[in-house]
Amino acid sequence: MSAYLRLRAVPPPALRNSATWLERQFEEGGEAVRHHEEVLDERYLDQERLYAGAHPQRAENRPHTQVVLGGRPVFRRDRHRPRLLVLTSAQARRVAGFLSAADFETLWNAVRDDLLPRYGGTPAEPETWAAFAAAHQELRAFYAQTAACGDAVVKRLPADARPTG
Numbered sequence: 001m002s003a004y005l006r007l008r009a010v011p012p013p014a015l016r017n018s019a020t021w022l023e024r025q026f027e028e029g030g031e032a033v034r035h036h037e038e039v040l041d042e043r044y045l046d047q048e049r050l051y052a053g054a055h056p057q058r059a060e061n062r063p064h065t066q067v068v069l070g071g072r073p074v075f076r077r078d079r080h081r082p083r084l085l086v087l088t089s090a091q092a093r094r095v096a097g098f099l100s101a102a103d104f105e106t107l108w109n110a111v112r113d114d115l116l117p118r119y120g121g122t123p124a125e126p127e128t129w130a131a132f133a134a135a136h137q138e139l140r141a142f143y144a145q146t147a148a149c150g151d152a153v154v155k156r157l158p159a160d161a162r163p164t165g
Contacts, residue, residue, distance in 0.1 A: 064102075
């Protein structure tokens with residue numbers, strides 16, 4: 001099982017509430033997928049930490065909680081299969097707005113002390129910072145393009161993925 005988180009944009013009219021249909025969207029040539037996708041490596045749970053502590057301008061929006069692990073779950077019978085989540089196009093637009101306004105340095109500084117020990121400590125900070133900053137930029141670009149197309153987002157997480165607190 002891959003430790004990667006995959007996000008794909010899907011036009012809202014094509015979206016189905018079926019785990020089987022959603023899973024097919026991650027196969028090569030998925031029928032409804034736009035030609036944009038984002039893949040986060042095994043650090044995606046730590047990437048989630050960047051956004052978990054962020055404070056949006058309006059609490060009811062909560063786009064900061066939807067960037068990585070957020071979305072409506074689509075349940076499967078087999079718990080060992082990858083977990084699936086869906087963000088509506090409206091939610092994807094809010095996430096895009098949050099990311100376009102988010103200051104990476106502020107997000108990083110809030111979690112720096114928690115993350116650095118897992119990646120080699122202070123000596124490895126330049127490389128660790130760069131990896132997380134690059135993923136942040138990739139997510140920002142993915143959601144901006146998704147919002148511009150008016151698409152929803154389908155996410156496939158490893159079966160054992162759990163949100164961090």
